[in-house]
Amino acid sequence: MTSPSEIIDMDRLDHTRCRTWPFLQDFCVTCGMCASSCPASGIDGFDPRMLVRMASFGLVEDLVDARWPWICTMCGKCENVCPMQIEIPDLVRNIRSRRDREKVPGILHKGLVAALETGNNLRLPKEDFIFIIEDVAEEVAEEPGFEGFKAPIDKKGANILTTIHNKLVNTHTEDLKHWWKIFHAAEEDWTATSENWEGTSWGYFTGDDDAMKVMAGRIVAQMERLEVNTLLWPE
Amino acid sequence: MNNTTLILGNGPCAGIVAENLLTAGAKIIIATRDDTCNFDGSADTGALQIMTQTRLISCKGSVGNFRIHGTQKNKPVTIDAGRVIISEEDQRMPNFSLYGLNGSSNVITLSQMKHLLKDSSSEKTILSEIKKVVFLSGLVKESTPIIAKDVMLFSLLLQKDSNIKTYILTKNLKVAGDGLESLYRDTKNAGTIYIKFTDVAPDIHQNDEDPVRIEFFDEITSKNFRLTPDMTVVDESIVPSEYASDLAKIFDIEIDLSGFVQADNVHRYPVLTNRKGIMVAGPSRSIRDVDDQRIDAENAALAVTGLSGEETKAQKAQVHDGQCIRCLTCYRLCPYHAITLNSRVVVMPDACERCGICATHCPRHAVRIADLEPEAMSALIGTGGGIDKQQTFVPFIVAFCCRRSAARARDLAVCMGYHLPQGLRIVEVPCSGALSYDHIFGALGNNADGVMVLTCHKGNCHSEQGNIYADQTVAQIREMFSRIGFEKERILIQTLASNMGAEFARIAGRFEETIKELGPSRLKKIGLSENSTPTKSKIGKRK
Numbered sequence: 001m002t003s004p005s006e007i008i009d010m011d012r013l014d015h016t017r018c019r020t021w022p023f024l025q026d027f028c029v030t031c032g033m034c035a036s037s038c039p040a041s042g043i044d045g046f047d048p049r050m051l052v053r054m055a056s057f058g059l060v061e062d063l064v065d066a067r068w069p070w071i072c073t074m075c076g077k078c079e080n081v082c083p084m085q086i087e088i089p090d091l092v093r094n095i096r097s098r099r100d101r102e103k104v105p106g107i108l109h110k111g112l113v114a115a116l117e118t119g120n121n122l123r124l125p126k127e128d129f130i131f132i133i134e135d136v137a138e139e140v141a142e143e144p145g146f147e148g149f150k151a152p153i154d155k156k157g158a159n160i161l162t163t164i165h166n167k168l169v170n171t172h173t174e175d176l177k178h179w180w181k182i183f184h185a186a187e188e189d190w191t192a193t194s195e196n197w198e199g200t201s202w203g204y205f206t207g208d209d210d211a212m213k214v215m216a217g218r219i220v221a222q223m224e225r226l227e228v229n230t231l232l233w234p235e
Numbered sequence: 236m237n238n239t240t241l242i243l244g245n246g247p248c249a250g251i252v253a254e255n256l257l258t259a260g261a262k263i264i265i266a267t268r269d270d271t272c273n274f275d276g277s278a279d280t281g282a283l284q285i286m287t288q289t290r291l292i293s294c295k296g297s298v299g300n301f302r303i304h305g306t307q308k309n310k311p312v313t314i315d316a317g318r319v320i321i322s323e324e325d326q327r328m329p330n331f332s333l334y335g336l337n338g339s340s341n342v343i344t345l346s347q348m349k350h351l352l353k354d355s356s357s358e359k360t361i362l363s364e365i366k367k368v369v370f371l372s373g374l375v376k377e378s379t380p381i382i383a384k385d386v387m388l389f390s391l392l393l394q395k396d397s398n399i400k401t402y403i404l405t406k407n408l409k410v411a412g413d414g415l416e417s418l419y420r421d422t423k424n425a426g427t428i429y430i431k432f433t434d435v436a437p438d439i440h441q442n443d444e445d446p447v448r449i450e451f452f453d454e455i456t457s458k459n460f461r462l463t464p465d466m467t468v469v470d471e472s473i474v475p476s477e478y479a480s481d482l483a484k485i486f487d488i489e490i491d492l493s494g495f496v497q498a499d500n501v502h503r504y505p506v507l508t509n510r511k512g513i514m515v516a517g518p519s520r521s522i523r524d525v526d527d528q529r530i531d532a533e534n535a536a537l538a539v540t541g542l543s544g545e546e547t548k549a550q551k552a553q554v555h556d557g558q559c560i561r562c563l564t565c566y567r568l569c570p571y572h573a574i575t576l577n578s579r580v581v582v583m584p585d586a587c588e589r590c591g592i593c594a595t596h597c598p599r600h601a602v603r604i605a606d607l608e609p610e611a612m613s614a615l616i617g618t619g620g621g622i623d624k625q626q627t628f629v630p631f632i633v634a635f636c637c638r639r640s641a642a643r644a645r646d647l648a649v650c651m652g653y654h655l656p657q658g659l660r661i662v663e664v665p666c667s668g669a670l671s672y673d674h675i676f677g678a679l680g681n682n683a684d685g686v687m688v689l690t691c692h693k694g695n696c697h698s699e700q701g702n703i704y705a706d707q708t709v710a711q712i713r714e715m716f717s718r719i720g721f722e723k724e725r726i727l728i729q730t731l732a733s734n735m736g737a738e739f740a741r742i743a744g745r746f747e748e749t750i751k752e753l754g755p756s757r758l759k760k761i762g763l764s765e766n767s768t769p770t771k772s773k774i775g776k777r778k
Binding site: 006007008009010011015016019026027030045047049050053054056057059 | 457
């Protein structure tokens with residue numbers, strides 16, 4: 001990666017390096033609409049326009065090493081306002097995907113590895129998961145109006161399968177109850193699966209398409225196993 | 236009346252003018268400075284005369300009757316023509332010095348690049364040896380869409396046909412022209428790299444025949460870059476040809492800030508000049524692209540065929556010999572060069588546009604335009620004002636309005652349903668430059684409680700300075716009024732454009748309020764009834 005004071009010889013840059021990328025970054029007119037619409041603009045020097053321009057210059061290493069592609073929240077406002085229809089969030093994901101997996105910031109990649117290996121980001125064993133769900137269901141059943149409430153796990157032929165965010169079986173178990181109460185009041189025929197229940201797919205954030213495919217495939221497999229046609233994926 | 240039109244120029248624009256006029260059945264002369272004429276009209280009709288190696292020196296006469304002296308092949312020649320159309324080509328000046336560069340084998344102009352791109356085998360080999368080309372465009376001086384088009388087009392050809400990497404270093408890229416945005420996209424698609432500068436400029440270093448070194452801070456990536464292209468192409472400025480500047484002097488035509496042969500005056504667009512019968516089309520009048528030139532040429536042809544005197548000679552300025560002392564004030568001030576000098580001062584009626592500036596400024600009252608004389612206008616204004624049925628004071632307000640602006644703004648105000656003062660009387664004048672003290676005193680002598688002079692905006696006067704003269708006249712009267720203890724607020728001057736109906740109503744309304752506060756004018760003749768005949772005011776009479 002180049003330091004800011006270093007002079008980069010443009011003649012040596014290969015401007016064609018990113019030309020096969022399908023995000024239209026070469027059409028940038030440097031108007032700055034993206035930068036002014038971006039909610040993360042300015043954080044640690046983040047600027048979507050800079051990112052686009054560096055891609056069109058072919059400065060791939062600098063982009064991959066920089067911290068700011070990871071500051072983007074993927075909200076897509078930039079793409080929405082871009083007069084040249086440049087697909088900036090996709091460009092950001094592409095840049096993230098090029099980073100060495102061990103250098104992916106924070107717990108994103110570690111969590112993803114855990115999910116790929118064990119089915120969820122927390123490495124939570126199946127029996128622990130079932131225990132937590134049943135425990136929370138009992139608490140719900142103690143509330144007036146919810147007498148006899150049970151969380152139906154692995155119910156074949158249910159109407160809806162819902163995935164579960166790992167946070168909800170970890171620190172935010174109270175949040176499980178809101179969904180369940182709605183289901184109960186609506187007399188919905190629902191279920192959750194005891195295997196591969198994880199709804200979070202951190203491959204989306206790290207640009208790891210293969211991991212996303214695995215995670216999505218697992219949910220589909222659970223739907224088939226339980227013969228459920230409708231998925232609720234509250235991520 | 237001479238019906239021949241003289242066309243000056245040897246470019247496409249002159250050609251289109253000639254074509255149009257011949258089709259319309261006009262007689263034309265094409266005069267070019269070159270050895271040959273590019274126009275190849277098959278003129279067996281005798282309607283076309285071509286003069287090569289011809290330069291003009293002087294011009295006398297007016298529309299319908301110009302006598303032009305010059306040289307043809309270095310021998311004196313006289314050309315008689317009823318109209319003249321100037322459509323000389325512009326010229327391109329390389330901007331080397333703006334970038335601190337000198338032309339060399341690897342620093343060339345846009346025109347030289349155009350030449351290289353044209354297929355001529357030996358020179359094509361130069362392009363086969365280079366890999367990277369930088370274009371410098373509008374970095375110091377604002378560019379134009381015509382130059383931007385060349386820069387983008389050549390860059391595209393280099394990228395696509397010769398596989399040469401191109402960089403365009405630019406400030407504002409001028410894409411406000413037909414097809415330019417799409418051309419920009421094409422260059423982007425072909426791989427041209429644009430580097431846009433706003434606040435900083437690149438450092439450009441040249442050392443003899445070494446490759447030029449360009450270093451710059453890119454404001455978007457916040458990185459420093461260096462470029463050492465095999466070839467640097469410098470943009471050009473488009474300027475009028477020196478001959479076009481000479482022609483402006485020969486024909487006494489006002490020029491614009493860049494020296495093009497047409498002053499920036501909306502009344503003259505597209506192709507008219509301050510001189511009737513002398514038109515200017517295409518690259519002589521401003522920076523024009525090919526399509527603009529065609530439009531200009533057609534307009535010029537229309538202007539020639541459509542020229543006819545709609546006013547009679549009696550309405551034009553006339554010099555009354557007994558009083559003229561040949562002070563040349565009129566000759567000096569006439570914006571249309573309608574006054575000529577023989578042994579006497581003579582107005583050429585066809586060239587006169589009735590602005591009245593000559594008549595107002597003549598110290599001897601020798602030049603007059605009959606219907607614009609103070610007495611004639613005073614009679615036209617009549618008297619007015621007085622008291623309405625409720626016994627309240629209704630100010631009589633005379634508004635002298637420029638025909639091209641304020642009078643139209645008043646029409647608009649009426650159209651839009653604005654309330655205008657009850658005692659407002661509009662007096663339309665061809666130009667506010669026609670107004671003298673006598674006109675204004677005449678109005679006051681006719682019982683006016685207030686006088687408004689409403690003119691075109693500054694810099695927008697058909698007669699160039701007419702509104703400024705009016706402004707001076709009013710300023711002098713107001714000054715005089717303050718000295719003698721008369722309310723200077725009774726005289727108001729304002730500028731208006733023809734589309735300012737609402738503003739007209741507002742100005743008139745406020746002025747009426749002012750006059751109501753001041754009360755009736757002390758110059759009012761007591762006992763005059765609304766319908767009495769106008770009296771010749773002593774103040775308004777000139778001997």
